[in-house]
Amino acid sequence: MKRRKIALIGAGNIGGTMAHLCALKKLGDVVLFDVVDGLPQGKALDLLESAPIEGFDVQITGTNKYEDIAGADLCIVTAGIARKPGMSRDDLLGTNCKIMKQVAEGIKKNAPDSLVIVITNPLDAMVTLTKRITGFPKNRVVGQSGILDSSRYCTFLAQELKVSVASVSALVLGGHGDDMVPLRSSSRVSGVPLEKLISPKRLDEIEERVRQAGGEIVSLLKTGSAYYSPASAAVRMAEAYLLDTKEILPCAAYLEGEYGVKGVYFGVPVVIGGNGVEKVIQLELSDQEKKCFNESLSHVNELIQAMDKLLA
Numbered sequence: 001m002k003r004r005k006i007a008l009i010g011a012g013n014i015g016g017t018m019a020h021l022c023a024l025k026k027l028g029d030v031v032l033f034d035v036v037d038g039l040p041q042g043k044a045l046d047l048l049e050s051a052p053i054e055g056f057d058v059q060i061t062g063t064n065k066y067e068d069i070a071g072a073d074l075c076i077v078t079a080g081i082a083r084k085p086g087m088s089r090d091d092l093l094g095t096n097c098k099i100m101k102q103v104a105e106g107i108k109k110n111a112p113d114s115l116v117i118v119i120t121n122p123l124d125a126m127v128t129l130t131k132r133i134t135g136f137p138k139n140r141v142v143g144q145s146g147i148l149d150s151s152r153y154c155t156f157l158a159q160e161l162k163v164s165v166a167s168v169s170a171l172v173l174g175g176h177g178d179d180m181v182p183l184r185s186s187s188r189v190s191g192v193p194l195e196k197l198i199s200p201k202r203l204d205e206i207e208e209r210v211r212q213a214g215g216e217i218v219s220l221l222k223t224g225s226a227y228y229s230p231a232s233a234a235v236r237m238a239e240a241y242l243l244d245t246k247e248i249l250p251c252a253a254y255l256e257g258e259y260g261v262k263g264v265y266f267g268v269p270v271v272i273g274g275n276g277v278e279k280v281i282q283l284e285l286s287d288q289e290k291k292c293f294n295e296s297l298s299h300v301n302e303l304i305q306a307m308d309k310l311l312a
């Protein structure tokens with residue numbers, strides 16, 4: 001059996017961290033691609049030289065040429081610019097649209113059978129653009145946002161209750177913006193509904209921190225945005241696909257009527273397996289959650305309209 005090939009488009013903070021995780025988990029050979037000469041090559045060589053210590057045998061190479069991603073089973077895209085303090089994700093739209101156009105064309109030409117996981121912000125617009133340009137079917141273009149947002153929710157809940165993160169199962173749906181939708185009604189701590197353990201007022205505060213969690217890290221780092229946790233989130237999706245685990249994960253998926261939404265990428269729970277996005281899971285939402293869900297959806301629609309204007 002041939003080793004799987006993973007192309008990481010963008011060799012910055014998230015790209016480099018994903019390469020490390022993919023190697024440690026022995027998921028497949030990694031090709032790091034970037035437009036900056038030397039950056040992907042340098043990171044690849046550094047990582048490769050850790051192989052004897054860590055005990056992995058996968059190949060890691062760096063490149064500035066799209067031809068080198070040929071035949072990739074999986075492409076994960078982080079190419080673009082990241083937020084600086086004071087910027088919203090939407091402020092990245094103009095620059096990252098241009099970058100994503102090039103990237104999607106490069107993937108379409110060189111890795112036409114791959115699954116594409118998009119991470120670049122503003123996520124919901126960038127994943128939409130990738131699907132349009134590649135023309136890949138909806139099961140092969142997906143966005144990463146919900147796993148990270150849900151992980152942040154789990155982290156804060158575990159800290160609040162002083163329990164292991166392993167006991168917390170919490171979900172965030174919707175767009176990857178400040179109006180994302182923490183799903184209180186579907187979240188549990190060891191099977192116990194959240195509202196039985198934490199007061200509604202405190203839950204409101206925790207959920208607001210989840211919505212602002214990306215910005216909290218940007219304001220601490222000052223030079224960029226979160227990268228360890230986004231990399232972990234995308235690699236979790238990669239594992240589900242490459243190992244065909246059929247794990248249910250919250251991802252930005254193309255909806256065609258599910259949740260009453262048509263023709264838009266939006267964060268919902270999906271089954272990820274060997275065929276990419278294999279199924280959308282429909283959950284009951286409370287009235288309040290439905291309201292937030294629709295607000296988040298209007299924001300995503302506005303973002304797509306803004307992108308269409310830029311591209312016109």
Ligand code: TXD
Nearest residue numbers: 010011012013014034035078079080081082119120121230
């Ligand atoms: O959960 C999520 N979806 C996210 C998304 C969570 C955190 C950050 N998220 C976004 O990911 C962030 O707002 C950015 O848009 C991307 C990448 O974040 P990262 O922290 O990795 O940014 P870096 O370190 O600046 O790396 C970006 C790399 C950098 O090396 C550039 O040289 C490269 O992208 N780049 C390109 N690569 C390929 N092709 C082109 N055209 C290109 N332009 C820039």
